Amino acid sequence: MRKSILVFALLLFSAVGVMAQTPERPPMKPEMTEIWDPEVPVVTPGETPVDAPSDAIVLFDGTDLSREWTSQDGGKPQWIVEDGAVTVKRGTGVIKTKRVFEDFQLHIEWRSPSEVVGESQGRGNSGVFLQERYEVQVLDNYNNRTYRNGQAGSLYKQYAPQVNACKAPGEWQTYDIIYTAPRFNDDGTYFTPPVVTVLHNGVLVQNNVKLRGPTEYIGIPEYTVTEHGPGSIMLQDHGNPVSFRNIWIREL
Amino acid sequence: MRKSILVFALLLFSAVGVMAQTPERPPMKPEMTEIWDPEVPVVTPGETPVDAPSDAIVLFDGTDLSREWTSQDGGKPQWIVEDGAVTVKRGTGVIKTKRVFEDFQLHIEWRSPSEVVGESQGRGNSGVFLQERYEVQVLDNYNNRTYRNGQAGSLYKQYAPQVNACKAPGEWQTYDIIYTAPRFNDDGTYFTPPVVTVLHNGVLVQNNVKLRGPTEYIGIPEYTVTEHGPGSIMLQDHGNPVSFRNIWIREL
Amino acid sequence: MRKSILVFALLLFSAVGVMAQTPERPPMKPEMTEIWDPEVPVVTPGETPVDAPSDAIVLFDGTDLSREWTSQDGGKPQWIVEDGAVTVKRGTGVIKTKRVFEDFQLHIEWRSPSEVVGESQGRGNSGVFLQERYEVQVLDNYNNRTYRNGQAGSLYKQYAPQVNACKAPGEWQTYDIIYTAPRFNDDGTYFTPPVVTVLHNGVLVQNNVKLRGPTEYIGIPEYTVTEHGPGSIMLQDHGNPVSFRNIWIREL
């Protein structure tokens, strides 16, 4: 091979090399992706996962209801405290927390009456309202068919639960609710909607669902969105003697 | 007023009326927002929230490990089963489930050795890998500082836990993990990334975080995203005798 | 100071030092965050932003309509092609593309009749249906009030446009639409919903809105979600002689 051809070949090779090659990225070190600060705050968990951890506000421990709760009008709550549980007193209306909340993790236990009365929405009906507006349905759906977006574990009339994880009437059941409050645009619409995850008796029934607006018994939730601030946890008096216990909340 | 002017005025009024008025929306009925079908499937929950519900696959019940698990190379897993728990056998490598999963809810309990040895990442280190790629860190962080994005409950080197909810060495701890697998674009990048929620001992430590890519000890996760299908649950052998028990999973 | 105290003090200092100090992260190099591969594909843009770029499929260039479009039943489209535009022929029904699409960027120009007839939804009404199901409303809303979620630039009955950017009747107007098709769960519900961004005459009117379901004239979109594959672009015959021109699409 003549030298000039060799040189040309080398140049060609070199040019192709330049076009084909992309710079090699210098190696990183493990420490480059470690973040040390700020230190993660320590929380002492409860003895079991249903027990209140050290950073929780205990909203009801089975004894004094009026420390953390009021009736709808701000008066003393009229529901019945007995045997470590509080039970709806028909006709006395909702009870709600004195404190108001934005983002939180809520643990609450409930029990529908062991004596079965009524059917569909008429059996063991109550509700946990987040920020006083967004209802996680409480209902005795054990062998009790109702509309899917209105049964236990539903975000009432917005999202049916993934599964029906109800226990039998008279048995205690748990809700673990993770809630992110909405943020608002200047015009009062949602910038980000309320977002909810629910475990019912340890079974995932809602996974990060985005609410369309406040809970509406009649009509379309989107139509009634208006800006609001922090709100109470509110429990519904739907006329059935549903009981609650072991209620705690962690502000996020 | 002449009649023609009167007529004009009336027309004008009427036109203004038409422009100003917006039609009233006809009232809805409650039944219009009820959805009855399909019926929500029934699941029998466990006795307590940590017990496997009826639709769970029990991956480890304290007895036979080799029914659901293999070693890295598909052989019989070498970890030690004793007293209803399985413990890392140093140097034998990971164990992983024979079954592969996409979206799921996973319950797993773990315990770091009661005898404290080592510090930072060297103490009670193991990990739960989702789809064999995405690690929820297991570490004894009880009075043991390490980098925040590498401690117990972290999505390793991607998301620090919101809080450090560790129990003391030697105590059993729970992880409840809700996982949505990534979906992919045609070019192998994420259409939607993996999404993870974690409760540690009942305390929320990760809320719907979106992973940036596979877990990387060194380097940047985004760089190593490649399309993959369903994957095993994999437990890490990091050389420390960490134990596991009561492992169940629900496919979502 | 006795030696033992000195040693203790040193140990204490050292312990505090260990606790207080967090390791310094080693410095990175610029090249560590450069990604070279794969090379980004080259597209030759149009002369102006409304002209089709090199990777676009031209769906209508003002001449032959039947190359890319059919009538509802798959027959030859009956709309009128004249002067570089295609105009709704009342009563002949929709026209739709032969090709079907998933994710795309669509440019389309439309003109409502210069002679104003009718009011509210009766004036210059047509529509661009994405995947044959999701309507971006076409309407002459120039000095023509209608319901906000049904006006030009709305995702019909789901999202009102941010602003009314209509030009006068008889003037050509542009829609630039960025569309991400839904992905589905196994049960036929959305895993991710359709997502739409719309610029009307260069003005943003929809920013990444998430559709709730197929467009419904009557009723609630969520109720009618069912799994579907790629779909045509479809233009509506609403009985008004609306014209279209310069239609191109880029598959994403």
Next chain:
Amino acid sequence: MRKSILVFALLLFSAVGVMAQTPERPPMKPEMTEIWDPEVPVVTPGETPVDAPSDAIVLFDGTDLSREWTSQDGGKPQWIVEDGAVTVKRGTGVIKTKRVFEDFQLHIEWRSPSEVVGESQGRGNSGVFLQERYEVQVLDNYNNRTYRNGQAGSLYKQYAPQVNACKAPGEWQTYDIIYTAPRFNDDGTYFTPPVVTVLHNGVLVQNNVKLRGPTEYIGIPEYTVTEHGPGSIMLQDHGNPVSFRNIWIREL
């Protein structure tokens, strides 16, 4: 059959009927899903989509730069205004708007020098910084390879553009940028990250990408997130005589 048995049978049939049947939903009317208020605000669009609509703030119309812009230190901007364009004056530093913005739609036109000098990041390099922190790269990538996450239309070192839609050096190019500012948690981290859509010469190059943090030349963006308020639009002096014109912004 005795009457009592007949009655029982009828009751049983009726009960079974009740259980099996799901109620029919009452029909809705079209008006139930019309929303009339509030009226959508009217905007007069520009003559073409690149012309400023009536609700835009014109940041540069080709004449007076100092009305809306300052230098980095708040002084008079030193860049060169000529022939309806403003050109980087090497070494004088950035220019930035006096006004500060949160969510917006931005139109800006740019031109790299017709005389090609340099390669990779050294050719026609400038940048449009959103809220002074988040860079949409400006670069002459016409037949000029560089790292994909640093080329024209990239969110610098975070997202490569979907395609390279560059025009030749010396030609005017357009960016249409839709930007949603981050919202913050109390601890200064993102509640929602900055979100960006970019059309380059009318071609979609970024679709609703979520930034990981401020633009970083060296290192990892997540590490430098800190809470901030509204910010200026800022144009970079990277030492190359890049020109800009027809800059307008609409606050969203």
